[in-house]
Amino acid sequence: MRKSLVAGNWKMNGNKSSINSLMDGLVNGLNSNVEAMGSVDVLVCPPAVYLQQVADKVSTSSIKVGVQNVSEYESGAYTGELSLAMLADFNCDYVIVGHSERRSLFGETDAQVAEKCQAALEAGVIPVLCVGETLEQRDSGQALAVVEAQIDAVLKCCGIASFSKLVVAYEPVWAIGTGRTATPEQAQEVHGAIRAVLAAADAEVSASVRILYGGSVNAVNAAELFSQPDIDGGLVGGASLKVDDFLAICSAAAAA
Numbered sequence: 039m040r041k042s043l044v045a046g047n048w049k050m051n052g053n054k055s056s057i058n059s060l061m062d063g064l065v066n067g068l069n070s071n072v073e074a075m076g077s078v079d080v081l082v083c084p085p086a087v088y089l090q091q092v093a094d095k096v097s098t099s100s101i102k103v104g105v106q107n108v109s110e111y112e113s114g115a116y117t118g119e120l121s122l123a124m125l126a127d128f129n130c131d132y133v134i135v136g137h138s139e140r141r142s143l144f145g146e147t148d149a150q151v152a153e154k155c156q157a158a159l160e161a162g163v164i165p166v167l168c169v170g171e172t173l174e175q176r177d178s179g180q181a182l183a184v185v186e187a188q189i190d191a192v193l194k195c196c197g198i199a200s201f202s203k204l205v206v207a208y209e210p211v212w213a214i215g216t217g218r219t220a221t222p223e224q225a226q227e228v229h230g231a232i233r234a235v236l237a238a239a240d241a242e243v244s245a246s247v248r249i250l251y252g253g254s255v256n257a258v259n260a261a262e263l264f265s266q267p268d269i270d271g272g273l274v275g276g277a278s279l280k281v282d283d284f285l286a287i288c289s290a291a292a293a294a
């Protein structure tokens with residue numbers, strides 16, 4: 039039985055004041071509904087400069103905290119990067135790895151993403167490994183092959199056992215921030231294919247790994263997406279910045 043996870047990726051949004059309001063709203067909303075929300079894990083991933091502020095806010099709740107990226111290197115001359123050792127100072131539980139914006143805007147390769155997963159796992163931080171195809175790749179019938187290659191890079195680098203510790207997020211690039219969501223059937227097809235690739239290596243690990251859907255998840259479409267057999271929650275961008283919407287998505291995951 040996989041416990042649902044709803045993760046908010048705030049991207050490069052927010053400031054001290056808006057983050058205070060957002061966190062107060064989330065902590066109060068979740069704490070006032072503890073019983074119903076017990077069946078979902080909730081994660082927020084703020085910009086890293088606000089980690090301490092968010093860590094302080096979650097101390098009275100079960101909300102987990104993560105970051106949106108991390109270096110694969112331990113330390114040294116990597117201007118602008120953050121290390122896993124630094125994250126350890128902030129009780130950071132998760133790190134998003136290989137988000138499509140990191141891959142397309144910052145040139146992260148499948149191999150580099152796999153190295154980041156490896157480094158995070160070694161440090162005891164849970165990677166949320168993002169995979170997904172572009173619209174062009176989907177339209178040319180390559181969606182499953184692209185996603186399987188992205189999964190395969192991590193399998194080769196980290197081994198199948200690593201998938202019992204990490205979380206996968208399927209995020210079709212064409213659905214991220216566009217308002218265009220994959221249909222539940224389209225999402226389920228890819229989630230099922232990811233699980234099949236993992237099952238070929240280890241059926242038990244495959245059955246236990248949480249696979250989130252991401253791409254314009256909102257308060258209205260969440261329940262139908264989360265009702266699919268291989269969708270175990272969501273990675274949420276825009277809607278994670280709005281208290282009511284994010285809480286509604288968490289409720290949909292808890293009820294799924």
Ligand code: PEP
Pocket residue numbers: 047049209213214215216217252253254255273274275276277
């Ligand atoms: C994301 O950033 O991972 C994401 C899915 O964004 P959005 O929900 O805004 O499409």
